[in-house]
Amino acid sequence: MGLSSQEIMYRTIIPFLAPVIKDIFMQINPDNFNYLEEIRLRCAQPLLLKTGAQEWAVNRQGGLEKNLAAGYVVCEEDIFRTLISISDNSLYAFEEEIRRGFITIPGGHRVGLAGQVLMAGGEVKTIKDFSSLSFRIAREVKDCSLPLLRHIYQHNMPGSTLLISAPRCGKTTILRDLARNISAGNHWGPACTLSVIDERSELAGSYRGRVQMDLGPRTDVLDACPKALGMMMAIRALGPQVIITDEIGRQEDIAALQECINAGVTVIASAHARDLSEARKRPMLQEILACGAFQTLITLSRRQGPGTVEEIIRWD
């Protein structure tokens, strides 16, 4: 089993917070960390915690308040001290991450950054004068994908599958667990060699090149690698039977997907769309669905908590 929610907070999140906010968090009742999904630090705004659909302000004594005005107001110094803590006072080592808008910290948690964006040559050069930080807490929910495996496997091998849902419905958590189960082997099929193309460092939560999540014993991770490029690299160099990647939907992804399918590699991916009809309204996703790359489509929601399976469609 992975760390409990409280262990995650005390070991991998709280040490990175500015001293004042750290003191506040140490006073919060640990039970409140159980369903915590996000911590929001916005300059001159109350300190917020997000648990599921609910949002709470945290007061100076660590109490949770529905009234946002009662929350501790985060100051510029809190943002700065938290930022230097998550970057180890070494922003030069996180230039690429800052350009992408987030820094991954040990434990695989992502800290989203907002501030003044500087552009150069039509691309983001850097972000400066940071005004808000958003801690998105990564959790491993082991075996959460078990009920889906029988729908994904065909003839002892996983078939290409697309997971769709609105944001924060558990796509990444399920993909991570699928990687672990497929890599290790399970009731529905033998172990497979697997490559994870983790463009946003979310699936593996890599920190300085080291994978923070358990993705199974036969998994290779291409961290921070563009999906289309990563899929081709993996086929050429890593010999995967299965490729797992997050949030496809760009033109170049379609060509890479077809390459994978033609090379006999199974692709399991996710995309943002509430349901099939919404996916079909997105031109790129419509094209991906039309090319016949996927045999199974799974729709997720938060109706009964993150990872609720709404619909499974098989096209074989």
Next chain:
Amino acid sequence: MIWIKTLGIVFIIAGFGSYGLMGARRIEKRVEQIKNIRMALGFLEKEITYLQTPLYLALKKTALLTAQPVKILFGESSRLLQDRQGITVGEAWEKALQKLKPACDLNQDDLEILKAVANQMGSSGIKEQIKLFQLIQEELQIQEENARDQMESGRKLWSYGGFILGTMVVLLLL
């Protein structure tokens, strides 16, 4: 009685002379220490700009390769930063400088240049860090050259001056 007087004269001249020699040594040491700081900052720059080593680790590695008392500056700031107490580079560097000050022979100008580094170290991209280190190296090079010039003239002044002053005091007392 004459023996006591002679002994007193010897003590006074030896005392002033030793103080003068110590002063001369201090001037020599300042040059050596500025040179050591420049070399250490050169190593730190490579760690930051080429290897992108986290700052606390880069400072620690620099301390390992640096002689005393300059080692104190890098070792102490690394120690303060690695505990992740939300402490800034500026604060850690300032505290390390306070610890270095009584143990070194640097003058206030040298220390001010080092102090100015802290607020920008680690807090920008690679290109900006390279510019920062170049600037510090230039400023420290000027300080080192000045210290060398002072050493040439100052060493003799302090070495002979101590004994001459001692002799003058003896003459005045007689």
